[in-house]
Amino acid sequence: MKSDIEIARSIELKKIKQVAESVGIPREEVENYGRYIAKIPEQLIDEEKVKRSNLILVTAITATKAGIGKTTVSIGLALGLNKIGKKAIVALREPSLGPCFGMKGGAAGGGYAQVLPMEKINLHFTGDFHAITSAHNMISALLDNYIYQHQAEGFGLKEIIWRRVLDVNDRSLRSVVTGLGPRTNGITQESGFDITPASEIMAILCLAKDTDDLRRRVENIILGFTYDGKPFTVKDLGVAGAVTVLLKDAIHPNLVQTTEGTAAFVHGGPFANIAHGCNSILATKMAMTFGDYVITEAGFGADLGAEKFYNIKCRKSGLSPKLTVIVATAQGLKMHGGVSLERIKEPNMEGLREGFGNLDKHVRNLRSFGQTVVVAFNRFAGDTDEEVDAIRRHCEEELEVGFAINNAFAEGGEGAVDLAGLVVETIEKEPSAPLRYTYEENDSVQRKIEKVACNLYGASVVTYSSASRKMIKRIEEMGIAHYPVCIAKTQYSFSADPKLYGAVNNFEFHIKDIVINNGAEMIVAIAGEILRMPGLPKSPQAERIDIVGGEIEGLS
């Protein structure tokens, strides 16, 4: 089979204005970024139309290093729905340059289920990530300058929590000391860089209602604490306006097209552990303004992605999906069934059945939100009919959820017609109930964490470091305990231990640290080791990316 980029190149793209028109976006509102990408002004969102559109969340079983293919299923489902005559639009996250040049490759789908032009989407795209990087580091520079320029007047901060960001995988930048050299090089201090998707600005952009709301949230960002314990914010620095100016284009959703020329929005890309892992609210609502069915995804497995999608993104925006599609693969289930990574490509019915527990637990969790669930089986070349049948029977007979095979990677929309039919039928016959959140706004911070950890993850007890206890106290004193919690933990397990596969239960869940995202309006609870800045592997993908005769090679 051809590589992703070869397939992408073989497809004749429509002009983006044509794509826009095909879903009813007026031509004159389309702001081109090249011929095949456009920004659509957020002002076009129509809340009445949003209410009438059918939102579908695509999530997955617990992630494996083999990959589950959630993005490919999301795009495939949109293709399939269009194929059976529905007006469907997919809304996805933007890829980050770090993983693209590191290990993972791009994030624009795969095979015949991609969003295009993939090489632009995977590279600088419309510059949203660069704008966020600029805005974030501009705050850093202005903060350090403020301290430097006002030190003679006795100003100082007891603690600085604002770091810097770059959209690159660079382990050397995780922990640095800045301001070395002569006194005119500023204050010497410990600092570090996170990858841009981990920036609070990214989370803010994805949760903001509009530019005014963006500015308000930027003002509220806490940069550090003064010696008398008060938060020092961007408002105190007096530069929220300047930061918002840097983000004024980035806030508008990006329109692209699928491998079959249908509309797709790709906008925002927060990390799915220390942030909420969903594309922007504005992009989802824009897609819902122009599509009858809107497919969106949330990062990593359902424990991380779907939970935050419902409890954070939906709570803040009023969205409520009609259906949740959970993606499973035979290889993934076998891994959760205890089969070693080297052997998951071989047929193994016993290992497969052992792995059903992971899927079952996710389905149970999704139902706790009132969601109707169907399983999309993402078929890989080596999967046997016997394996597929066993999973189908398990889903339909044991779990009593709809089941369909997605083959869009190999066949495009044609390969997702069954799945699309199942989705439409299920939404018509048995749509989800209104969302039931896992916790209430006025639950205490600990109660919120415990409800997620015990009721969804399966922990028996939650313990707290003294640092996190102190921070919870501070949060209560600041009167912001009503924010939702965003639990940062490994994507490889229901627990905080990446080595515990399957459907683990009755573990201790330890909160190491708590971080206030006062602009994003969420409380990040960190469990286990979470890297905010990835590293590169020994042989990074960058060694295989090249441009030959004007054509890019090595992007996938």
Add this chain to the structure above:
Amino acid sequence: MKSDIEIARSIELKKIKQVAESVGIPREEVENYGRYIAKIPEQLIDEEKVKRSNLILVTAITATKAGIGKTTVSIGLALGLNKIGKKAIVALREPSLGPCFGMKGGAAGGGYAQVLPMEKINLHFTGDFHAITSAHNMISALLDNYIYQHQAEGFGLKEIIWRRVLDVNDRSLRSVVTGLGPRTNGITQESGFDITPASEIMAILCLAKDTDDLRRRVENIILGFTYDGKPFTVKDLGVAGAVTVLLKDAIHPNLVQTTEGTAAFVHGGPFANIAHGCNSILATKMAMTFGDYVITEAGFGADLGAEKFYNIKCRKSGLSPKLTVIVATAQGLKMHGGVSLERIKEPNMEGLREGFGNLDKHVRNLRSFGQTVVVAFNRFAGDTDEEVDAIRRHCEEELEVGFAINNAFAEGGEGAVDLAGLVVETIEKEPSAPLRYTYEENDSVQRKIEKVACNLYGASVVTYSSASRKMIKRIEEMGIAHYPVCIAKTQYSFSADPKLYGAVNNFEFHIKDIVINNGAEMIVAIAGEILRMPGLPKSPQAERIDIVGGEIEGLS
């Protein structure tokens, strides 16, 4: 008078395709970035047309903190030429976000002589600077990762000369230590960040002939030296292709429009001290492909900007200006005449006459290149007629150069009609001779430096630190002594001492350090204190930038 951004907003912009068509760029070649900005593929450059076009360099007397207004004159001259029926296009550098949010404000001209949309040009524009920042820091990450991943095999570098960049004024990043914390955070080492215009990638982009040449130059970048003294390059790292992919759109010139709807190219923006300070060769040649008169500028005073424009940019591209316009202001001349900064706005004939020496020395220098010179007097509101007359008489009678007043800031093209007439007449009657470079390629490195420092700056002797002597030896051993030299010194004096105004002579010129830019193919000789990363003032411009009712305030 209205502020720059108020004027910018009051002007109804033409669609950029219309602007392109007005100079003969085919519509289908225009790649829109929004409605009013486009990238024009470098492949459209036609060397035959370039040969027939009239290139005009705009340079200035030695810079003062008051500002000389070189960009405003460049744009004004283009407006004036169009006003008198000539097809004129201006080619300028892109502004950097650092100064824009720091002290200086934007860099898109001023008053009624601006390039538009100024708020986009001054902010993220087409993302070129972001692409350069990404490409540069991707190399840093890949380099540090290579050392980290190969240390077990005994690989190491004796010296690393590659730093990182960010497009921000952040003094805290000048000197940092990276790779702190656990061993998995990489190798602990000293490093630092420069501002993006100081990146060698920026210089490369502005000197590259095409994408292949760009890739070749990226491969040649020296990142450090091995323990046996060999250069370690991007080619050794094996990622030149990936870096070029990140720059594949950035290499194409950006088309915008002037306040009077005429075409303007704005592309590339290297520092004018540690780099060569001119917009890209590709943008200049693109403007010359479609314009009969092309106006371009070079950073800072003629000693820095014009010298590098001729000896580096013209030498590498084969370009040769028909005329050089030097911009002078009454305030600037008075400052060079010894008047204190606080009093230069007051009439002072004696101080003014004392300052003529600075202008005279620049004119003499420009003539040494074989250039025909005219003086553009950039009139400020407080200048008296007596002052203006004195300067005119000095130019026409003593210097025997053409003289015209530029009033484009206040009046647009109408205010530059005299200047335009003078320029056309001078080019017709007395065009410049073919360029005479200050030094030959096969002069030794020291000889090159001495020819610039003694013959142009007026130094009596050049001295070298032992570090720079060692580096010169290394350069000779590497067989790259034929590269042109790029002298990095203060823009405020002919000497390396920013406090020596006027037309100083007979000073010692000390070379502190030599840096090899093997990708840009130039040898940077550093004289005096050169900051590659500016700082912010106590009250940065960012405090005054805001967005109110969707409209930006505080950009200028």
